[in-house]
Amino acid sequence: MSNIHDKIKAILPEVTIEENGLSMVVVPSEKMPMVASYLSEKESFDSLVALIGNDWGDSLGVVYIIDSTKTNERVILKTSTTDKENPMLYSVVDVWPSADLNEREVYDFFGIRFIGHPDMRRIFLREDWEGYPLRKDYDVSPEANPVPQTNEHNADTTISLQVQPDGSIKEEERVIFAPEDYVVNIGPQHPATHGVMRFRTAIEGETIKKIDPVCGYIHRGVEKLAEGLTYPQTLHFTDRLDYLSAHQNRHALCMCIEEAMGIEVPERAKYIRTIMDELSRIGSHLLLYSTLCMDLGSITAFIYGFRDRDKVLDIFDDTCGGRLIMNYNKIGGVMADIHPEFVAKVKNFIKYMPKGLAEYHALFSGNIIARNRMEGVGVLSKEDAIKYGIFGPTGRASGWANDVRKLEPYGVYDKVDFEQVVMTEGDTYARYMIRLKEIEQSMHIIEQLIDNIPEGDYAVKTKPIIKLPEGNYFKRVEGARGAFGVYIESKGDKTPYRMKFVPQGLNLIGAVDHITRNTKIADLIAIGGSLDYVIPDIDR
Amino acid sequence: MFDFSTITNWIDELLRSCMAPWAVVLVEGLIIGVLLLLVYALIALALIYAERKICAFFQCRYGPNRVGPLGLMQPIADMFKMLIKEIITIKDSDKFLYGLAPFLVIISSMLTFGCMPFGKGLLTLDFNIGVFFIMAVSSIGVLGILLAGWSSNNKFTLIGAMRSGAQMISYELSIGLSILSVVVYAGTMQTSQIIAAQENAWFLFSGHIPMMIAFIIYLIAGTAETNRGPFDLPEAESELTAGYHTEYSGMHFGFYYLAEYLNMFIVSGIASLLFLGGWMPLHIAGWEAFNTVMDYIPSVVWFFMKTAIIMFIIMWFKWTFPRLRIDQLIKFEWKYLLPIGLFNLLLVTLMVVFGWHF
Numbered sequence: 001m002s003n004i005h006d007k008i009k010a011i012l013p014e015v016t017i018e019e020n021g022l023s024m025v026v027v028p029s030e031k032m033p034m035v036a037s038y039l040s041e042k043e044s045f046d047s048l049v050a051l052i053g054n055d056w057g058d059s060l061g062v063v064y065i066i067d068s069t070k071t072n073e074r075v076i077l078k079t080s081t082t083d084k085e086n087p088m089l090y091s092v093v094d095v096w097p098s099a100d101l102n103e104r105e106v107y108d109f110f111g112i113r114f115i116g117h118p119d120m121r122r123i124f125l126r127e128d129w130e131g132y133p134l135r136k137d138y139d140v141s142p143e144a145n146p147v148p149q150t151n152e153h154n155a156d157t158t159i160s161l162q163v164q165p166d167g168s169i170k171e172e173e174r175v176i177f178a179p180e181d182y183v184v185n186i187g188p189q190h191p192a193t194h195g196v197m198r199f200r201t202a203i204e205g206e207t208i209k210k211i212d213p214v215c216g217y218i219h220r221g222v223e224k225l226a227e228g229l230t231y232p233q234t235l236h237f238t239d240r241l242d243y244l245s246a247h248q249n250r251h252a253l254c255m256c257i258e259e260a261m262g263i264e265v266p267e268r269a270k271y272i273r274t275i276m277d278e279l280s281r282i283g284s285h286l287l288l289y290s291t292l293c294m295d296l297g298s299i300t301a302f303i304y305g306f307r308d309r310d311k312v313l314d315i316f317d318d319t320c321g322g323r324l325i326m327n328y329n330k331i332g333g334v335m336a337d338i339h340p341e342f343v344a345k346v347k348n349f350i351k352y353m354p355k356g357l358a359e360y361h362a363l364f365s366g367n368i369i370a371r372n373r374m375e376g377v378g379v380l381s382k383e384d385a386i387k388y389g390i391f392g393p394t395g396r397a398s399g400w401a402n403d404v405r406k407l408e409p410y411g412v413y414d415k416v417d418f419e420q421v422v423m424t425e426g427d428t429y430a431r432y433m434i435r436l437k438e439i440e441q442s443m444h445i446i447e448q449l450i451d452n453i454p455e456g457d458y459a460v461k462t463k464p465i466i467k468l469p470e471g472n473y474f475k476r477v478e479g480a481r482g483a484f485g486v487y488i489e490s491k492g493d494k495t496p497y498r499m500k501f502v503p504q505g506l507n508l509i510g511a512v513d514h515i516t517r518n519t520k521i522a523d524l525i526a527i528g529g530s531l532d533y534v535i536p537d538i539d540r
Numbered sequence: 541m542f543d544f545s546t547i548t549n550w551i552d553e554l555l556r557s558c559m560a561p562w563a564v565v566l567v568e569g570l571i572i573g574v575l576l577l578l579v580y581a582l583i584a585l586a587l588i589y590a591e592r593k594i595c596a597f598f599q600c601r602y603g604p605n606r607v608g609p610l611g612l613m614q615p616i617a618d619m620f621k622m623l624i625k626e627i628i629t630i631k632d633s634d635k636f637l638y639g640l641a642p643f644l645v646i647i648s649s650m651l652t653f654g655c656m657p658f659g660k661g662l663l664t665l666d667f668n669i670g671v672f673f674i675m676a677v678s679s680i681g682v683l684g685i686l687l688a689g690w691s692s693n694n695k696f697t698l699i700g701a702m703r704s705g706a707q708m709i710s711y712e713l714s715i716g717l718s719i720l721s722v723v724v725y726a727g728t729m730q731t732s733q734i735i736a737a738q739e740n741a742w743f744l745f746s747g748h749i750p751m752m753i754a755f756i757i758y759l760i761a762g763t764a765e766t767n768r769g770p771f772d773l774p775e776a777e778s779e780l781t782a783g784y785h786t787e788y789s790g791m792h793f794g795f796y797y798l799a800e801y802l803n804m805f806i807v808s809g810i811a812s813l814l815f816l817g818g819w820m821p822l823h824i825a826g827w828e829a830f831n832t833v834m835d836y837i838p839s840v841v842w843f844f845m846k847t848a849i850i851m852f853i854i855m856w857f858k859w860t861f862p863r864l865r866i867d868q869l870i871k872f873e874w875k876y877l878l879p880i881g882l883f884n885l886l887l888v889t890l891m892v893v894f895g896w897h898f
Contacts, residue, residue, distance in 0.1 A: 300598050
């Protein structure tokens with residue numbers, strides 16, 4: 001780590017290193033493009049893990065967490081501007097394309113405009129929204145933003161800030177859709193967008209020319225809300241982000257807080273958490289199987305998948321009391337001990353599931369129509385997967401081994417033997433198959449753990465009001481559809497100063513336009529189904 | 541075997557004895573029309589129930605089981621709901637065409653329905669270009685679908701209608717070719733004579749390989765023609781919400797719904813007419829005792845049994861296969877089905893010329 005810090009210092013002596021939980025390289029804002037291109041070209045820091053906007057009172061800025069896929073090193077950059085009236089920073093979108101939607105999010109929440117970003121529009125809030133909600137001086141009174149009575153009109157043009165040859169910065173108008181484009185709204189109310197996501201799709205006949213995703217229909221301002229709540233209170237938000245990997249999300253937040261407080265979680269809780277994570281991964285992948293089949297018109301396969309997912313939910317129901325919103329992990333362990341029948345039921349399920357998988361393969365994987373619909377459709381190359389920051393099974397289907405369980409083992413993943421499934425085709429069929437193979441691996445993990453859950457406490461006692469030591473903390477887990485990260489900045493209070501949830505799905509949406517270019521409308525549905533995004537996780 | 545024409549002739553004579561000839565035609569037309577409409581509605585209800593039950597069994601579910609014994613009253617409740625629903629008018633739609641489109645679909649399906657050979661002596665429309673007439677009236681339906689998509693003022697319906705137009709017109713060629721094979725083999729286009737020609741052996745068996753090819757082509761193309769899965773692209777729920785009938789509500793939608801189910805019945809009915817002998821019992825030349833036993837089963841039962849079996853196969857398709865993509869669908873028709881059909885027509889012609897059939 002310090003090695004790369006020295007290298008950055010060598011090319012740019014102005015940088016300072018800030019050690020505060022995480023060690024960050026503070027880069028002057030005007031030097032950011034130079035550092036970014038140095039990191040990506042010379043040092044192979046090619047994967048932008050998180051892009052976090054923040055308001056530090058006297059300055060506004062961004063924290064970049066960047067990984068190298070070759071050396072697995074990590075560098076954290078921080079850049080800021082003190083101009084609060086018209087804050088501008090340099091965009092890194094040309095270096096790390098996955099910054100596209102993330103920078104729009106920072107603009108939306110903090111009002112920082114990025115120079116060189118092609119499309120500076122709000123992403124989650126309405127275009128006529130007053131103020132920037134995550135700024136500390138934001139006016140939260142309902143009068144500032146009354147419930148609108150009019151429809152939002154989405155402009156067909158956007159603004160991009162570009163540096164002119166003479167060094168000045170000028171707003172340029174960019175066209176999203178030309179007047180002659182035939183634009184169809186796929187969503188927000190559409191059976192195949194899996195929630196309230198909207199794709200403004202320019203088509204020519206059945207062929208897709210361009211897609212402009214419109215997010216924010218289920219934006220609840222979770223990050224803003226979290227700033228006003230104590231740490232134990234923030235936990236319940238995570239279940240409501242990606243509700244299909246509720247356990248994993250909450251696991252990440254709990255681990256982040258536990259790490260900050262220096263709590264050692266009992267071994268029993270770690271085992272239970274890992275088993276629960278894998279069970280919800282199985283549940284989520286079964287849901288992907290079901291919905292992808294339904295999107296491709298095979299409704300019987302859909303019901304088969306749901307039949308088996310129900311068995312997973314029954315297991316959750318016994319122990320957590322919930323089937324979707326689990327509320328199970330808590331700071332220091334888990335809420336309650338496992339149900340007396342938990343072990344037996346899980347074993348039954350593991351015994352049953354291979355038969356279910358065989359049935360899926362017989363019904364759908366081998367079907368000639370299904371294969372024609374999926375093979376070679378929506379190919380995402382490994383380079384593009386890294387560029388667009390496609391983590392999780394989708395990235396692994398393109399050949400990028402990015403499993404957080406292997407890279408940064410947490411829970412008891414370092415004690416179990418499992419294979420990181422990686423495929424190379426990168427098409428819809430690979431994305432589909434990798435889920436079914438991961439179900440097998442998850443069952444393999446559970447098999448190794450279920451008989452060895454150690455006796456002991458399932459949680460350590462913590463106080464209801466927790467104060468985190470001052471500092472920055474970042475923790476990632478492998479969610480069902482990508483890496484889910486939690487970034488906490490604490491000023492030593494009982495509430496977080498900034499809590500950022502790094503979503504699993506935002507980058508998937510960012511890549512939709514790239515993947516679906518020149519495919520058919522029906523392919524968009526298949527690709528969307530195989531990307532497996534969950535909207536509340538994107539919108540937060 | 542009971543010949544229903546004794547009843548119909550008796551009614552005809554009864555009416556003629558007390559009415560002017562034109563009035564007789566009028567009254568008979570009315571009676572037949574009302575009867576056909578009644579049967580049409582009843583078959584639709586039965587099919588909706590059957591489809592829901594069968595699909596439920598494919599999917600490890602119970603299906604409707606709350607309304608009435610075994611859920612038998614469910615389709616009636618559904619139909620009642622459909623009848624009392626508001627017909628929502630769409631802003632900026634072409635009101636006339638929007639209203640006309642569902643009627644075109646139902647008229648086309650109704651006219652084809654009239655040609656079904658329900659039983660011995662139960663043929664409403666039987667004239668020398670019978671099969672030709674069926675093909676002609678059944679292709680009116682695509683007009684209704686195109687107009688529905690166009691007049692609804694909605695991009696999804698328009699895409700659905702364009703898909704439907706491309707699909708139905710393409711697959712009509714294959715249907716036409718396989719029907720033509722049967723016509724060449726039977727040597728007639730009249731429905732009653734085609735059935736009569738299958739007295740000793742159904743065409744599917746007597747025409748062996750070429751007829752089997754024609755039958756398979758007909759089944760595939762017929763499934764496509766009814767817009768059912770795996771060819772349900774025009775109303776692909778997950779892509780186009782509901783395709784061409786997205787904007788229809790109440791009984792307007794009900795007409796499409798009815799027509800979809802009845803078209804399945806019609807396609808199956810024509811398949812049984814052309815390949816499985818219509819209402820003709822299973823006869824094997826020479827096996828007199830067997831043939832007599834078979835004759836005891838009423839002709840109506842034979843027809844509905846054969847049709848039901850083919851409908852079951854079509855439902856089986858739908859609840860097993862995923863949906864094709866539009867380019868794959870068109871490619872499948874023009875590159876595979878149509879050439880095979882043409883070749884098969886040649887084969888049938890040779891078979892007839894050289895007498896290679898049983």
